[in-house]
Amino acid sequence: MHAAAEGAAPVRRALLLAAALLALGAAPAGAQFDPAYEASNFSKTNERAAIHSTPEYKALLARVSAANTTPRATARRSAAACGSRGRGRRSAPAS
Numbered sequence: 283m284h285a286a287a288e289g290a291a292p293v294r295r296a297l298l299l300a301a302a303l304l305a306l307g308a309a310p311a312g313a314q315f316d317p318a319y320e321a322s323n324f325s326k327t328n329e330r331a332a333i334h335s336t337p338e339y340k341a342l343l344a345r346v347s348a349a350n351t352t353p354r355a356t357a358r359r360s361a362a363a364c365g366s367r368g369r370g371r372r373s374a375p376a377s
Contacts, residue, residue: 333339
């Protein structure tokens with residue numbers, strides 16, 4: 283065999299393999315889109331938006347947010363932010 287032909291064979295095989303993988307990978311991406319599924323997914327988004335825009339939900343969110351800003355919750359968040367997992371000394375419970 284010729285030296286140039288021996289060097290070209292692995293390159294040709296690699297290019298053919300890459301082309302085959304690209305051809306196989308591109309087909310499923312188009313086949314996965316389902317308009318009916320996408321429509322139901324979008325309707326779920328609208329359903330959640332309708333719930334989250336109610337005055338009752340907004341009041342609940344305000345209460346939960348206020349509860350999360352109490353000193354104890356703030357201390358808990360600070361400990362979590364610095365990596366503490368509760369292994370340190372605990373203070374005596376408040377009387």
